[in-house]
Structure formats: C-alpha cells, structure tokens
Amino acid sequence: MSMVRFDQVAKRYSGGKEALAGVSFELERGEMAFLTGHSGAGKSTLLKLMMLMERPSRGQIFVDGQNLNRLTPSQIPYHRRKIGVVFQNHQLLFDRTVYDNVALPLLIAGYNHMDCARRVRAALDSVGLLGLEGRKPVELSGGEQQRVGIARAVVNKPALLLADEPTGNLDPDLSEEIMDLFMRFQQVGVTVLIATHDISLIESMNKRRLILEHGMILEDRHVF
C-alpha cells in the first residue's frame, strides 16, 4: 500500500479558479519526491488537500490507506497528527520558546512531560539545534528558525513529511543544509514530499520530480 495516492483529484476554489485539474500519482512508503512548477501551478493546493486544509472538488486522496473524503471534521485532527508539515513562513509561535514550539504537537497528542522532553531533545538534536530550547525564535537566524519548524514537524515521528517552499527565504548554502536534513529523514524511513521553486537546488539531488503545470502533472520524473 502506497503512502500517498491521488486519484483524478481536482480542486476548484470558490472564486472559480481551477487550481488542480485531475491529478493522479502515488508516493511509496519511504520515498522522497519534489513537487515543482510555476507560481500558481497548484503546489500549495496539493499539499493543503493532504492536510485537509482544503477539500477536493473531485477525485480521491488516500494517505496511509485512508480515503480522505471519508474523514469527518472531528477525525481531521487525528489525521493531521500523522503528517509533519513545514512551511516557508515556518509558522512558529514567536512568544514561545523553541522548546514550547517543538513540544506543541506532543502536548496536543497527550504525551506526558517526560516523554515530551525526551522527544523534543531528540528532534532538536536531529536538526542540530540541541541546546537552544530556552531561546525565543526571534533570537535565531532564518535557517535556525526553519530548522525549528522541521523539528516540530518530525517530533511526533510522522510517517509523512510535507514541506511547502522550505527554503524560500534562505541563501543557497542554508537551502542545501535544509534539503540535506530532509534527505536524512527519508533515510530513516519517512516519506517526504517537498514543494519548491528552486530547480537548481534539486537538480543535483537525484530524486523523483513531479512537475505541475496549470493544475496538471506535466512530468513525473522517476529516479531509479
């Protein structure tokens, strides 16, 4: 059973704009893929559909074997706990410490304090930020902030990791560092899907590429 399956998925926003027009693809467990395409091609929309931030107008999406169309609103939070997400504008809480930011998903899932502390340390360690628990995000560089966002996304050990422009604001060196981090998560078995503009960055990475254009998959370049 694949981790993610899109089956003729279309999304038309209420404004009448068709962001996706019949997209089908599968992501195997432990696979890593990039989602590219011009601005407005529908990359963010595709990720939002997986998080149930939007509902598809047509077609079916399966995540971890679960048909998302069948999920009721009260089941959505539990679905979201299975997925780690990283956004370009990292969505950190700036009045909280790094620790509190990373611990948030665990707190929500009901972990006790000891487990929580252990997992937060492990997550911060895995992004190379151990020791910064007590800092506020404003006291960190852009790259460090992005890594805090990644730590939060992986702290719950999700099976699926989604990232929308995770390197958008970062210089090339930092971007490479972040991508490297994602590769390492794939190496420990996480399925990773990253939407990005940055063709030059992923060119060298030898990973599968899904190219969106005007809401359709123009090219699905597998790497073997």
Place this chain on the structure above:
Amino acid sequence: MSSNRRNDPRAQVGASLAERPAETRSRPESGPGALQQHIGFKDKLVAGFLHHQMVAVETLLQLLAHPASSLMTWLVIAIAVTLPGALWMSVSNVEQLSGSIRESGRITLYLNDTASNEQGRQLAATLERLETIDEVIFISHEQALENFRRTSGMADALDLLPGNPLPVTLVVQPASSLDATSIRSLSERLREYPDVAAAQLDMAWLERLRAWLVLVQRMVWVLGGLLALAILLVVGNTIRLAIAARVDEIRVSKLVGATNAWVRRPFLYTGLWYGLVGGLMAWLMLIVLWLLLKQPAADLASRYGSGFELAALEPAAAMVLLIGSMLLGWAGAWWSVSHHLDEIEP
C-alpha cells in the same frame, strides 16, 4: 555557539542524527502501518486530565501576569454581582425586620351590642389563656366611648345620642411566633366566638411592606438578569479579544492536530477564572458593605427601641452568587468561543 554550527552544519546534523535514539532509527524496520503512534485509552484519560490541570493553572497565571487588564474585567464582574447581592441582602434584612414588628398583627374584636362589660372581661380572660395569644387588652363600653370622644373630636355629637352606641372591644396581640397567615386564621377563629360581632385585623401596614418586598424582590431578579447578561457580554468580548490575539497559535495548533476541544479549553478556563475571581471580589465587597452598614443600622434600630442587627449575606446565598458568576464567566467564554474559534482554520 550557533555560528559554529552554521560553519559546519552538515557535520553537526550528521553527528546528531547518528546519535538519534534507537526508536527513531528503528522506524524503517517496524514496517508500514506501524508508524502512527498509538496511545492507550487510559493514558489518554490521564493526559487529558493533566492537560485540564495545566491549562487551568496556566490561564490563571496568564491572567495574573496582566493584572491591569484582568482587574478591569474582574471589577466589572464584581460590581455586576455586588449590586443584586446587596439588594438581596437588604431585602432579606427587611423581611426579617418586618417579622419582628409586633403591633402590625393586632386583632381588634368588637363584641355584640348586648354583651356586657362583665362578659367582655370573661372572654378576655379565656382568650389570654390561648397559646396563640400573648395579650388581650380589655376596653369597656365607657372606655370605648371615652377613647372615641378623645380621638374623633365629635364629643358634642355623641352627647346627643340617647345611650352608648359603642361595643365592648378587645384588642388581641397574637403570639410573636405567628406568621401572617396564622394571624389571619386566628382572626377568623376569633370571629366565630359567640359574643364577637366583628374582628378587624390590622395588617395593612405589614401588607403594604410585604407588597413592597415582593416588588423589590422582583426587581432583584430583573436587575440580576440584566447584570448577568452584562457579565456574559463583558466576558464574551474579553475572550473574543483574547482569541484575536492568538489567531496564529490557534492556526498552528489546528495544523498540528489540535481538536476544537483542545483549542477551546484555555479560553473556557479563562472565562471560568474571570467569573470565579470576580465573584470572590463581589463577596468581599458585600462583606465590606455589611461591615460599613452594621453600626449605623444598629444605631438607627436602637432609636426605634429595636434590637435589630443587620445580617450578613448567608453563606448559601454567597455560594449561589459565586457559582452563578463562575458559570456566567464560563458561559460568556463558551458563547464567544463558539462564535469565533471554529472559524479559525489553518
């Protein structure tokens, strides 16, 4: 320290990854489907309880961390609770006071024209032995005439009459333990006595007071209802602002899997704290009010020859105010949360 890491990020990340706990590294072996964390029902229950506890403490600390703005809301609630509380206190005091006014329940018995002074005296003695009656004042034909002469100012007209038209009169003071309905039924029974022509119950004054009390009590309820609405609106609005200030946090929480109940919880506790602390402050205000009025009220009463003492709000009533204000705080928060929170989606 962080600049170090920046200089050699790859090495750092690699090194730390190598040290990742075994559970993380072993994930690929655990196979498909085993990736999702499963937490037992009991653990969830305990975690839920702990979260309630944590949120309760955190929201209180949060309120105490901004004393100026919290105090405003608390004072508004306290005043809104104190007003009906003070009225309630006054009403129950006046009620108590009215019970202690003896003259108000007097029954005047007019005997038949044919009844003699002697018969009247006998009846008075009989009645005085009844337990429901404290005292009977006997007024003879002659005394009645004399009283009438003095009070009516129609002495000359009376002289024109052939005989004495005024009956023997008995003024009955019911036992102080009797309430208004018992006094009324006593008066009914006295009317049945053979020599009694008419019984007149002098309760008008008391009844007027009772009518006032009913009116004021009704006013307490109306006022209480309006002020309860005010508390709802004040807490609702305060919570609305709190929600607006934390939109980002709510979005992020929902994005990482927070349920609506989880997101709601801190706001509901905040409402509860507003109500509870506001109610406690109101209680304090009512006690201060009582302390301030106690002495003047006793002075006033002593001038009327009464030993009346202003009673404080009974603990049960204070409890009602406290719990009521707590529930109102919670309801205000709930009302606001159900309007504004569920709309915030990531």
